[in-house]
Amino acid sequence: MERLDFLRTHLEEGFLPLKTSFEAMKRFTCNFRDIEEEALKAGILPLRYKRNQKTISTQEQYTLFQSHVVIIGCGGLGGFVSEMLTRIGIGRLTLIDGDVFEEHNLNRQNFSTTKTLGRFKAEVVKENLEAINPALHVKAISRFFDPHSDTVLLKDADVVVDALDNPDLKCALADLTQEEHKAFVHGAIAGYYSQFASCTPLHHLYKEKGDGVEKKSGNPSFTVCFAAAIQSTEVIKLLLGKPHLQAPLMGDLWEYELISL
Secondary structure (H helix, E strand, O other): OHHHHHHHOOOEOOEEOHHHHHHHHHHHOOOHHHHHHHHHHOOOOEHHHHHHOOOOOHHHHHHHHOOEEEEEOOOHHHHHHHHHHHHHOOOEEEEEOOOEOOHHHOOOOOOOOOOOOOOEHHHHHHHHHHHHOOOOEEEEEOOOOOOOOOHHHHOOOOEEEEOOOOHHHHHHHHHHHHHOOOEEEEEEEEOOEEEEEEOOOOHHHOOOOOOOOHHHHOOOHHHHHHHHHHHHHHHHHHHOOOOOOOOOEEEEOOOOEEEEO
16 A cells, blocks of 8 residues: 555656656565556556557556467567557567577568577567566567467467468467467568458468468568558457457558458
8 A cells, every 4th residue: 555655646647657666666675567557456557658548548558467468470570569569558478489580581570680680589579578668578488389289378368469471370370279269360461462360260361372472572661560550459459358350351552452351
């Protein structure tokens, strides 16, 4: 109660600023996440989420804080989705990717730099996300996801995000999430085009075996950002019980169209 009283008497325009959270950590010997949880639980909104207001209520912000999202793939889509979810206030993220950053990632993967080349993507993304939001709990798993042996990694996930680049693995992951009754958000890009789906099998979208179309059409940065924004929106809608995609959708950035598939 003493800690909560301290927070309430050190607000700025009704919001909890970072400096108050850091001071509370020292005064009450606790971590940043504990402070943010206590504030949200009491209906106090951290200042970092001020611009979420009108779109996301304080109670919904607390729901996001309590949520766990598993992101499989930490490259183009996974990097941007993880950052968007971190900034909007998701409380727990599990990042799974056995790949390392390479030079050809520099055109589109937001956490790839000349200094991170050769490092595991999951570890680099984790470091950057924790710097953005110290209340976030991030688990990085630097190995490739196996749908046959890694089911346990999805056990307490609220939403699973497909940020993979292999069509066969995408389909296997979608099937697994249905078997495990987990909400699922799919995304893929190729050139100016992208596609999305939520909580549905993907086999009808990938009738041909082999590499994805992106290998032939390229991966421009603007398509990645666009697709990641749609995926992130779907995650938030699913977590907050809002209407979400009921059928697969294709985004066409050449003609600026969204088309139901």
